[in-house]
């Protein structure tokens with residue numbers, strides 16, 4: 277791409293993102309030789325955000341009175357935008373973006389800059405009607421640095437990334453800031469995204485792997501759980517054709533009722549893995565269900581009535597059975613998560629800790645990893661005796677002020693809505709239309725910001741299945 281103006285703009289991405297968040301796309305003055313704004317007013321993009329793959333139509337109003345073609349520069353990428361008679365805008369096709377975040381957009385015609393600079397926000401490939409969720413990567417980076425600074429010396433650090441997009445951004449930031457040994461992810465797509473983003477650390481899928489995915493696992497150097505001996509046989513057959521070695525982890529369900537084999541089945545599974553020419557037993561793992569601050573002491577006393585002690589003993593027994601059979605000598609033993617590290621239960625550290633939530637914890641509002649806002653599209657006062665929702669079970673008993681918001685995905689965690697600093701109840705939730713009770717916010721008006729919060733204790737555990745469009749600030 278040629279730079280038709282012969283100089284580069286140096287507005288920082290962070291500065292620009294903050295401006296965009298504040299609803300202001302104007303240049304913040306840190307650009308060198310920024311041209312004065314056009315005489316005819318502001319620049320507007322419709323829409324002002326879109327998915328990373330680009331290809332969508334973006335109509336641009338440069339404020340100029342020209343119907344000739346213009347060139348739009350989205351970050352570093354230029355696209356030609358013919359004039360669109362129908363909308364009286366210039367019709368650009370958004371180029372693909374690198375990572376979620378806000379880029380500067382500038383326009384030129386015949387080699388001269390036209391209009392003001394503005395901003396376009398790239399998000400993950402979510403449903404663009406859903407309010408954009410913004411991730412503050414600076415907070416994640418700071419958490420990662422703190423975790424690394426306090427981390428026990430002789431224990432490997434595995435980061436667990438199961439709170440969804442943008443998993444590649446999270447992985448890069450955390451690898452960079454905490455020099456992690458491992459990244460653990462719930463699904464293969466996440467593992468591929470991490471490798472494609474250039475993550476060097478070892479990567480393991482947590483819960484299950486499909487046999488048909490084995491060539492991909494080999495290609496991307498991704499480790500997976502070995503489900504059972506039948507899975508091992510099927511995997512070995514495929515690996516005999518791909519060549520290479522697939523590293524697998526043997527999960528023991530010691531009392532969680534989730535991933536892994538029951539303890540008696542651990543040794544037979546280890547035998548199957550060690551007997552397969554193309555499989556390597558890289559890890560033996562379990563997951564605790566009921567970590568508490570009392571566990572360290574309970575372990576000391578071997579209090580078998582304590583759930584964690586029971587799980588630990590079953591795990592240690594399974595590992596000993598495997599090792600006594602001369603197997604799994606080099607396998608990493610891993611079991612503890614954030615709660616084990618948080619409580620400093622050293623007896624559960626083993627060779628590696630799998631730390632998830634701690635990377636995403638925050639003390640809102642100063643350092644929230646996530647910010648999620650939308651706007652009231654409509655505000656009205658319903659008369660007394662007015663039905664709310666189908667069935668009219670709970671009509672208004674006096675005039676009631678309400679506000680509408682839209683396209684809020686249903687989530688496993690309750691959401692809180694705040695308008696004008698006041699948390700407001702939900703009267704009706706149909707997802708595509710949500711009616712908020714604004715009785716306590718008499719000044720609320722259409723266009724006002726609505727802050728959407730996950731429940732406080734679950735704040736870092738975003739439901740990864742919702743197709744949210746997610747962007748980032750903080751670089």
Ligand SMILES: *Cc1c(COP(=O)(O)O)cnc(C)c1O
Pocket residue numbers: 436438482563612613614615630631632633634
């Ligand atoms: C979620 C999870 C972790 C991480 O737990 P946090 O409490 O988020 O640290 C570790 N291991 C497994 C198997 C998990 O499912």
